[in-house]
Amino acid sequence: xxxxxxxxxxxxxxWDGVELLSxxxxxxxxxxxxxxxxxxxxxxxxxxxxxxxVAAGGWSTLERHEHTHAVMVLRGxxxxxxxLRVHExxxxxxxxxxxxxxxxxxxxxxxxxxxxxxxSRVRDRPQLPDQQALASLRSNPAIAAFxxxxxx
Amino acid sequence: xxxxxxxxxxxxxxWDGVELLSxxxxxxxxxxxxxxxxxxxxxxxxxxxxxxxVAAGGWSTLERHEHTHAVMVLRGxxxxxxxLRVHExxxxxxxxxxxxxxxxxxxxxxxxxxxxxxxSRVRDRPQLPDQQALASLRSNPAIAAFxxxxxx
Numbered sequence: 439x440x441x442x443x444x445x446x447x448x449x450x451x452x453w454d455g456v457e458l459l460s461x462x463x464x465x466x467x468x469x470x471x472x473x474x475x476x477x478x479x480x481x482x483x484x485x486x487x488x489x490x491x492v493a494a495g496g497w498s499t500l501e502r503h504e505h506t507h508a509v510m511v512l513r514g515x516x517x518x519x520x521x522l523r524v525h526e527x528x529x530x531x532x533x534x535x536x537x538x539x540x541x542x543x544x545x546x547x548x549x550x551x552x553x554x555x556x557x558s559r560v561r562d563r564p565q566l567p568d569q570q571a572l573a574s575l576r577s578n579p580a581i582a583a584f585x586x587x588x589x590x
Numbered sequence: 591x592x593x594x595x596x597x598x599x600x601x602x603x604x605w606d607g608v609e610l611l612s613x614x615x616x617x618x619x620x621x622x623x624x625x626x627x628x629x630x631x632x633x634x635x636x637x638x639x640x641x642x643x644v645a646a647g648g649w650s651t652l653e654r655h656e657h658t659h660a661v662m663v664l665r666g667x668x669x670x671x672x673x674l675r676v677h678e679x680x681x682x683x684x685x686x687x688x689x690x691x692x693x694x695x696x697x698x699x700x701x702x703x704x705x706x707x708x709x710s711r712v713r714d715r716p717q718l719p720d721q722q723a724l725a726s727l728r729s730n731p732a733i734a735a736f737x738x739x740x741x742x
Binding site for chain 2: 443444445446447451453456477478481482483484485486487505506508510511512518520521523525527528529530531532533534535536554556557558560561
């Protein structure tokens with residue numbers, strides 16, 4: 439975290455002393471146009487506080503894991519799947535992703551979706567849906583439309 | 591946190607299902623015009639994610655403790671003391687308060703200072719400065735001016 443107690447916000451949702459990172463290694467999982475910044479690597483006795491930004495039309499990986507996410511949207515708007523429901527989200531909305539719950543964040547076609555996301559530093563690896571899990575999710579028309587980037 | 595995975599932001603930096611609380615019990619410690627909202631009571635395996643708002647001209651308690659604060663300003667502007675330095679802060683600036691470091695947040699005279707603050711759910715009680723600690727801090731003219739709400 440460096441020696442300075444204060445790190446200034448810069449234009450474009452960047453911060454002094456905070457590196458702009460890839461969301462994940464290319465090819466490790468499906469996603470489109472997502473960046474990651476670690477704001478606090480070791481906060482509150484074991485939490486990692488990150489800022490993710492999904493560019494307009496982009497989406498995070500559809501995945502689930504034992505660890506939870508606590509999210510606040512900071513920029514723009516979009517939709518998220520949490521479990522079996524799709525939610526419209528905008529600035530300062532709060533999202534909680536419980537353990538082992540399928541989730542994905544999608545930016546609007548014409549706006550980015552930037553959000554703060556809190557996780558435990560010690561956490562399990564995300565699981566991707568297999569063919570059966572994906573078919574089960576897609577049997578819900580609202581989820582199928584969401585995963586295809588369509589608004590119903 | 592309730593059953594809903596999404597809690598919407600409302601006007602005025604309030605959220606659905608999030609109660610507006612006193613900062614502290616009146617008389618327990620010196621402060622002026624501060625509110626507290628607990629956004630996530632148990633995030634990331636042991637963190638509490640709060641939003642504090644200091645009204646224009648108000649200030650949080652001058653205190654220190656073993657636990658750390660990870661802070662992001664969300665609204666308005668002001669100044670904060672962290673250790674022996676006073677910093678101007680504004681929207682999206684990040685502040686880290688290390689263990690046992692004197693700190694205080696003061697809103698500008700004409701703007702609120704709202705900030706996200708992450709702490710461990712399990713944490714020690716804040717310590718207030720005794721006369722000697724206060725005199726030592728006040729021996730620094732910049733800190734004395736800050737504590738008196740003066741801009742030097």
